[in-house]
Amino acid sequence: MIQPTGRALIFRLGETGFFLDLAWVVEICEQFAECFDSGRTDLERRIVGALFFRQTYIPVIDPALHLNIQSQLAATDKTALILRGGEGNWALLVDRVVEISPVARLRPCELPSLLKKTVGSYYSQVSLLKNEPMIGFEPEQYYGSTPGVT
Amino acid sequence: MIRYGLFCLGPVNYAVPLLQLRKVVHADPGFLLPQLPSAVAGVLVDEGRLVPLLRLAFLSGGSESTVRQAEYKVIVESAGGRIALPAVLVCGVVAENKGALLVSEEKQIPGIIGIFNYQGQEFNVLDIDFLAIEMTRRV
Numbered sequence: 001m002i003q004p005t006g007r008a009l010i011f012r013l014g015e016t017g018f019f020l021d022l023a024w025v026v027e028i029c030e031q032f033a034e035c036f037d038s039g040r041t042d043l044e045r046r047i048v049g050a051l052f053f054r055q056t057y058i059p060v061i062d063p064a065l066h067l068n069i070q071s072q073l074a075a076t077d078k079t080a081l082i083l084r085g086g087e088g089n090w091a092l093l094v095d096r097v098v099e100i101s102p103v104a105r106l107r108p109c110e111l112p113s114l115l116k117k118t119v120g121s122y123y124s125q126v127s128l129l130k131n132e133p134m135i136g137f138e139p140e141q142y143y144g145s146t147p148g149v150t
Numbered sequence: 151m152i153r154y155g156l157f158c159l160g161p162v163n164y165a166v167p168l169l170q171l172r173k174v175v176h177a178d179p180g181f182l183l184p185q186l187p188s189a190v191a192g193v194l195v196d197e198g199r200l201v202p203l204l205r206l207a208f209l210s211g212g213s214e215s216t217v218r219q220a221e222y223k224v225i226v227e228s229a230g231g232r233i234a235l236p237a238v239l240v241c242g243v244v245a246e247n248k249g250a251l252l253v254s255e256e257k258q259i260p261g262i263i264g265i266f267n268y269q270g271q272e273f274n275v276l277d278i279d280f281l282a283i284e285m286t287r288r289v
Contacts, residue, residue, distance in 0.1 A: 013184075014182070014184075015181075015182055016181070016182060016183060016184055067184035067185060068184060068185060069184050107198065109195075109198060109199065109200060110199070110200075111200065112193075112199070112200050112201065112202055112231050112232070113230060113231055114202055114228075114230045114231050114233070114282055114283070114286040115186065115187070115190070115193075115200075115202055115286060117286075117287070118185065118186065118187045118286070118287075119183065119184075119185050119186065122184065122185045123184075126183075126200065128195060128198065131195050132181060132195070133181050133183065133193060133195060133200060135183065135184075
């Protein structure tokens with residue numbers, strides 16, 4: 001079961017900021033090219049490769065594909081966040097890790113009702129950090145299930 | 151008496167009823183969020199709330215990529231909530247009786263309810279509720 005830690009990892013995909021409770025994060029890998037196998041893909045499940053991590057291959061997900069976010073970086077120039085999942089660890093590709101922030105600094109902010117219909121199926125939580133909107137990253141939307149939840 | 155806020159975007163002038171005008175912000179490019187409707191260029195943060203920034207490219211004929219870089223953003227209240235419109239120039243507030251309001255039924259453009267003629271210039275009077283609701287529906 002994921003227990004919120006009260007601290008959030010702030011990262012960027014393209015120019016857009018996201019936040020994710022640190023409880024999901026196992027490790028942050030900034031250089032992983034040597035452990036990355038781009039031949040193991042399953043694009044229907046948004047898997048763009050496999051990462052050799054702790055003696056096993058884990059799936060690598062690129063959320064930019066799902067969110068249609070343009071990135072200037074090649075996959076191996078990105079940062080891999082190793083996340084917990086119901087079926088084991090998996091890796092999430094992000095452009096850049098910005099900081100770790102107390103969740104209290106994030107000010108919840110409602111999505112405008114005019115946008116809910118179009119963006120609501122992609123993300124539902126937005127908070128402001130230093131007056132910039134940050135999207136609440138929902139890992140279960142991308143791969144597997146929440147650990148400890150059946 | 152109706153008063154209008156007058157603005158320019160590229161070669162096109164437009165007017166919004168003053169009652170719907172909330173504020174004009176300067177040099178605020180706003181933020182890009184993923185999967186926005188095609189007619190929404192980004193969002194502004196105004197008083198802790200997100201405000202969709204519309205492209206209005208169908209009026210100005212200008213490049214859509216310059217919307218966020220427009221010098222001014224005009225924030226207006228619609229039936230569906232606040233929206234922001236890009237503007238290059240802010241031309242002031244004018245009472246309806248200082249000009250002439252023409253409602254053209256011949257060449258109706260969606261989102262425009264009439265033409266306000268002021269000092270020899272034509273300003274498209276925007277239907278804010280239509281723009282807010284219809285343009286944010288377009289995927």
